[in-house]
Structure formats: structure tokens, C-alpha cells
Amino acid sequence: MKRFLLPLGVFAALLGFLYIGLHLNPREIPSPFIGKPAPAFKLSQLGDPDKTISNQDMLGKVWLLNVWASWCVSCRQEHPVLMHFSKTGAVPIVGLNYKDKRGEGMAWLGEFGDPYMTSAFDADGRVGIDYGVYGVPETFVIDKKGVIRMKYTGPITPEAISEKLLPLIKELNRA
Numbered sequence: 080m081k082r083f084l085l086p087l088g089v090f091a092a093l094l095g096f097l098y099i100g101l102h103l104n105p106r107e108i109p110s111p112f113i114g115k116p117a118p119a120f121k122l123s124q125l126g127d128p129d130k131t132i133s134n135q136d137m138l139g140k141v142w143l144l145n146v147w148a149s150w151c152v153s154c155r156q157e158h159p160v161l162m163h164f165s166k167t168g169a170v171p172i173v174g175l176n177y178k179d180k181r182g183e184g185m186a187w188l189g190e191f192g193d194p195y196m197t198s199a200f201d202a203d204g205r206v207g208i209d210y211g212v213y214g215v216p217e218t219f220v221i222d223k224k225g226v227i228r229m230k231y232t233g234p235i236t237p238e239a240i241s242e243k244l245l246p247l248i249k250e251l252n253r254a
Contacts, residue, residue: 110211110230117144117219117227118209125176125184125198132173132199134225141251143172143244144219145195145235146207148179149187151215157234158191164240165194170248174198177207177215220244222251 112118121133134144145161147154165172174195176184181200188198201207210219211230220229229247231239 110227112211112219112227113230115227117221117225118206120199120201120206120209122175122199122201122206125174125181125188125200128181128200132197134221137171137173137221138225139223141170141223141248142196142221143170144175144210144221145172146175146177146210146212146215146217146219147198148177148215149183150179153234154216155191157216158194160235160237160240161194162192163237164235169245171196175201175206175210177201177212178204218244220247220251222254 117134119134121131121135124130124132147157161172172195174197176198179200179202181202184198184200188195199206204212210217214232216234218231218235219227220231222228228251229243231243235244
């Protein structure tokens with residue numbers, strides 16, 4: 080009888096982990112960057128290689144950094160939502176074109192529309208690594224002082240905008 084206790088205990092522990100895992104939201108992944116200054120970057124703009132964009136350019140504004148790529152299937156799902164959201168003017172959205180080719184990124188924006196104030200071109204993904212990006216799309220809400228306040232993993236939905244992003248953006252704009 081004792082020889083079955085250890086396997087039964089391991090099985091019970093696995094069931095416990097499975098039960099807990101089924102109740103977690105995969106879009107809410109803790110980030111060590113929340114509440115910390117956004118990693119510094121200065122990259123060429125996707126649409127104009129002679130111009131740059133940096134996180135320092137956005138100081139004094141609440142803004143979104145949306146990580147995207149033309150090869151990203153989920154970005155296609157998210158893009159119409161971003162197009163609609165950008166038209167509200169609620170917050171500037173800066174794109175981070177991640178591990179893409181400049182021509183393919185520009186063609187993608189030309190085909191589907193450009194919701195971004197501008198897009199930074201992160202060809203080698205170095206800036207994405209600095210932000211802890213492990214998949215696209217990912218979106219960061221950054222406050223007026225340059226501190227990351229939220230990381231949203233996966234395609235942004237209308238519900239995420241109304242229930243999470245907009246309340247936070249309004250709160251940060253009042254601060």
C-alpha cells in the first residue's frame with residue numbers, strides 16, 4: 080500500500096497545478112518591468128530611415144508601445160482594433176516593428192493602414208529583448224515619466240481597451 084502513496088501524491092500535486100493553471104489568464108503575465116523605467120532606445124523610424132524615435136521623445140505623455148511584425152498572424156487580428164482605437168486620439172501609439180524587414184513592414188502598413196504615430200524599426204529585435212518581448216503582439220502602457228505601467232500580451236481586443244487600457248490611460252493622464 081505504501082508504494083502507491085508517492086505516485087498518488089505526485090498525481091494529486093499535478094492535478095493541483097493543472098487546476099490552478101486553468102484559472103490563470105494567459106494575457107496577464109507578470110513583467111519585471113512594471114513600475115520601472117522603460118528601457119531606453121533610439122531607433123530609426125520604419126517609414127523614414129533618416130529619422131529616429133526614442134522613448135525620450137515621449138516623455139511628458141502617456142503612450143502605448145505596440146510591438147508588431149508583418150509576419151505575425153495575431154497582429155493581423157489586432158490591427159483593426161488598433162486602427163479604430165488610434166482614431167479616438169486617446170493616446171499616442173508608437174509601433175515597434177520587431178524582427179521584420181523594412182519593406183515588408185511598410186507594405187503591411189500600406190495594405191492594412193497605419194495606426195501608429197510612428198513605428199520604430201527594430202530589425203534585430205534588440206529593443207524587443209530589452210523590453211522582455213517573447214512574442215508579438217505585445218503592448219506596453221508607459222506613463223508621462225517613462226515608467227511602464229502595464230504589459231498586455233497578445234492581440235488587443237475592444238474589451239481590453241474599454242476595461243483595462245482606457246481606465247489606466249485616464250488615470251495616468253490625471254496624475
